[in-house]
Structure formats: structure tokens, C-alpha cells
Amino acid sequence: MKSDEKRGIWRMVHGERAALVDDLAGLEADRWATPSLCAGWTVHDVAAHLVDTALTTRTGFVAGLVRARFDFDRQNARGVELRRGASPAETLERLRRVVSRTTTPPASLDTRLVEEVVHGEDIRRAVGLVRSYPQEAVVRALRLQVRTPASFGGAKEAVASVRLTATDADLSIGEGPEVAGPALSLLLAASGRRVALDDLDGPGVGALAGAAA
Template sequence: MTNSARTSPIALFGGFDLRPLIRDERADLAALLRTLSPAQWETPSLCTGWRVRDVVAHLLHDSMPTATYLGDAAKARLSLHRLNDIQVRRAAAWSTDELIDRVEASIDAGLGAAVLPRLSLVDLVIHHQDIRRPLGLDRVIPEARLRAVLDNPDPFAGATNRMRGLRLSAADIDWQVGQGPEVRGPGEAIAMSLAGRPAGLDALDGEGVRVLATRVSRSAPS
């Protein structure tokens, strides 16, 4: 299947059929967190400056009460980086059990899943991998979720610019997009690279990998 669409911020307001995928992804993440040791919770994630526990804390933003989220946004003066910092610092005193309980409580809830399901799903899947990859806990992302993430890359994370002028081809599912020098490999590696994770590049090949790698190196993931 060839998909030539480019996700825009406006398009992210659609995709309400993705909410069951968000629910399943949250449930899978919660199940993983139940297995982690104290040392694994403190392991640096793929997000610069964030441990595994910090990534989990960040993911709880989607289930915050609307008033709390808007209050944090006002304090952050609409800066995404300041907003992330406020929310991660708030959770610094929470135990890992409390973090897990909050993730489990968010499985069937969340403003993001209700209003911006496409953005919510891609953020969740990418950050799930940000946790798993440094811990060496590989998984096969269910195809429906992987395809949804590839079809709806996060424009706020720079994905649109990274994929510009390249042909991206997944080797493990029937998915490809774009025109130009080819980048081919596992769909998960493509998704991680588009999200700015250099760790995804190692599994890719093709004439376009060098171009993609240059674009990925320009920004640190968060």
C-alpha cells in the first residue's frame, strides 16, 4: 500500500477510531511497568535528560484534569519544554507504584485521546519505545498501531521535515510513502527515526538514510 499523505496539525483532530488502539497501548505499557526493577526505573531513556520514570510521568499529561493541564500551560507560558518540565518535576516524589496506578487509571480516560487521538497514539507508542529500547526489551508493535503511527507522524516533533523528499518503505508491513531516495527497514525503526531518535537509524538502509540521519542529528528527542 502506498500512502502519500502528510499529517498536518489540523488533521490530528480526526482519527477517533484510534481510541481503542490508544487504550490497548496504554494497557501494554502498564503491563510492562509492572515488571520493571528499581534499577530499570532509573535507567536513562532515549529522551535526553529523562529516566524511564520521567517518561512515564510525562505520559500522564494526557489523563490530567483539564483545569490542571491548562494551569500548567499558563505557568509554562505555552512553552512545551517548560510544560514538560513542570509535569515531570511534579511526579518526582511519586513512587513507582503510584506512577503505575496512574497509568492504569488512564487506560480508559484522557483528554488527548478524546480530542487529539492521532497525536496521543504516536506520542504514546514512541515513548513506549523510548522506555523499552534502552532496557533491551524488544517487542513487535501490533500492526494496526504501527501503521497508525507511520500514517500520522507527529508534526510537532519535526517528522514532516525529516521525511520530506524521501521514499520510506517498511520491510515488515505493507507500507510506503513519499518520493525520492529510499529509506527502508522495520516500520518501528522508521517511526523512531522520524520522531528524532538516532537509535532507529541503525536498522535502516538505502540511499536516503544519510539524508535522514543528518536531519535526525539536528534535534534531541523529548
């Protein structure tokens, strides 16, 4: 990946972090306890996870995975416990401090966009907030998700038998019965957020819903 492309991705990542900080700054403290779209996590938990992933380095990720006995869920849970402040205000301040960080685990840089966009929606949809995301950020995140195996948090298997067509972007991925809708909804559905299935149309929706169950 060329340096200009990397800088462009980091600009989008930092923009999403800053936008989420702004949104959360206006959220009442009691609403941080709202269940998010990410199963088992509250809005507060997701915010803490985003702090943790922003602070993660390549060596730190590997060391944490070893401590978690190569269980990604256990590793993520430990990260949330570590980064979750005693109050929403404390966690928000921690999130604000990592907005401009450029550390990343040993993975494609586009994983940072998946984290920020999908988890951003985990929070926003749960509390009724709306954001218009940069199309490039959503498309890059979606392209990565559909080629990443489920064992690494992706949707390769879930979308293997359908064709995803974005109605708001020049994007068509895969072969099979079509699933059509906004790129953001395709990304969320491919990431296991079933609420986004209501935004989609086409003969392949049932197959995608079954695969993502």
C-alpha cells in the first residue's frame, strides 16, 4: 500500500473517531448503559473497545492473544475491562485522547475502518443517532469484510452464495442471488447486524440472513 493511500485511510479513521467523540459528548450518561447492536455489549462497552483497539500495537495484539489462549472473544472482553472507565465521562475522555493514534494490530489497515464504521453504528443505531459516513470508508470496509474469514471477524462464508449490490455506490461483489441496498446496510448485515437486513432487498436476502444467523 502506497504512503498516500495509508495517509488517506488514517484521515478517514481519525475523522470517524472524532465524529463519534462528538456524538457521545451529547449523550446522557444513563444512555451509555443501552444495549448496543454488538451482542452482549452496551454502548459503554463498545466505546471502551474502540479505545482498546486504537491503543493496540502489533506486538501488543500478539501478546494479548497469547494471554487469551488465542480466543479473540476473551481478548476483546479483557480489552473492554481494561479500558472501560469508572464513568461514561472517563471513557469518553480516553476515547478523545486516542483519536489521532496510528497504531494497529498486524492486519490490513482497512480493518481500522471496519472497527470505526461498524462499531460506530453499533452505538448510534442503539441510541437513535444518525451519521452520514464517507462513501469511501464504507466501501473499503465492506470490500475487506467480504474477503475476510469468519474466524477473523469477517463475512467471507456468509456472503459466499450471494451478490451484494450497493444502491448508493458503484459496487457489486460476488455471484448468486442479489442482495441490494445501501453500502452501509450491506456492511452491517455482512458483519452480523441483523437489524440492517430490513434495509435490503432482493432474492438473496434470505440466504444472507440464514448465513449470518
